[in-house]
Amino acid sequence: DAGVTQSPTHLIKTRGQQVTLRCSPISGHKSVSWYQQVLGQGPQFIFQYYEKEERGRGNFPDRFSARQFPNYSSELNVNALLLGDSALYLCASSDPGTGYYGSNQPQHFGDGTRLSIL
Amino acid sequence: RKEVEQDPGPFNVPEGATVAFNCTYSNSASQSFFWYRQDCRKEPKLLMSVYSSGNEDGRFTAQLNRASQYISLLIRDSKLSDSATYLCVVYTDKLIFGTGTRLQVFP
Numbered sequence: 001d002a003g004v005t006q007s008p009t010h011l012i013k014t015r016g017q018q019v020t021l022r023c024s025p026i027s028g029h030k031s032v033s034w035y036q037q038v039l040g041q042g043p044q045f046i047f048q049y050y051e052k053e054e055r056g057r058g059n060f061p062d063r064f065s066a067r068q069f070p071n072y073s074s075e076l077n078v079n080a081l082l083l084g085d086s087a088l089y090l091c092a093s094s095d096p097g098t099g100y101y102g103s104n105q106p107q108h109f110g111d112g113t114r115l116s117i118l
Numbered sequence: 119r120k121e122v123e124q125d126p127g128p129f130n131v132p133e134g135a136t137v138a139f140n141c142t143y144s145n146s147a148s149q150s151f152f153w154y155r156q157d158c159r160k161e162p163k164l165l166m167s168v169y170s171s172g173n174e175d176g177r178f179t180a181q182l183n184r185a186s187q188y189i190s191l192l193i194r195d196s197k198l199s200d201s202a203t204y205l206c207v208v209y210t211d212k213l214i215f216g217t218g219t220r221l222q223v224f225p
Binding site for chain 2: 042044045056104107109111
């Protein structure tokens, strides 16, 4: 079975531009979460979506937005890119578990999109 | 104070050694606990969930002390392939990752 897939794998943008990252969860997983990982740090939670609705949001500015589609795939959008947005963006999917829309379940991560801002 | 704190290391140990990682968390309402492993420039992968009674998976043992808000991971008989960063993860209303502890096992 295919794992979590993300595209693109690498991306270079300049300050002020906009970017869209894509994620397809493991088949059967309805929960998708996005994380930002800056070099030397652990992943930081950005969003969680379950059944196409936002179920959780981390401490990120409104320049960050996301959505989930009927097939449970997801997009992360970042507007007005800053140098500090350079990071590895990870998507994870999970089983729903017994509550919390799967956010408290083990997360299965994709390979990530490495975003560089010049 | 960080919500999840880990010693960043690196821990440099010889093959066959036993190594222990510690992690503390600040929110007493935290409900689920995990250890993830992340290889250099790769995605995190679940190593094991951590249960209140403690749990073991082969050479790996995880323990949770809710009273002290402390989680540990013990690796016995270290292998070269254990070299990686080990991330302590806590669920409160979202998953919170520590900064990770880097382990380097040498021959």
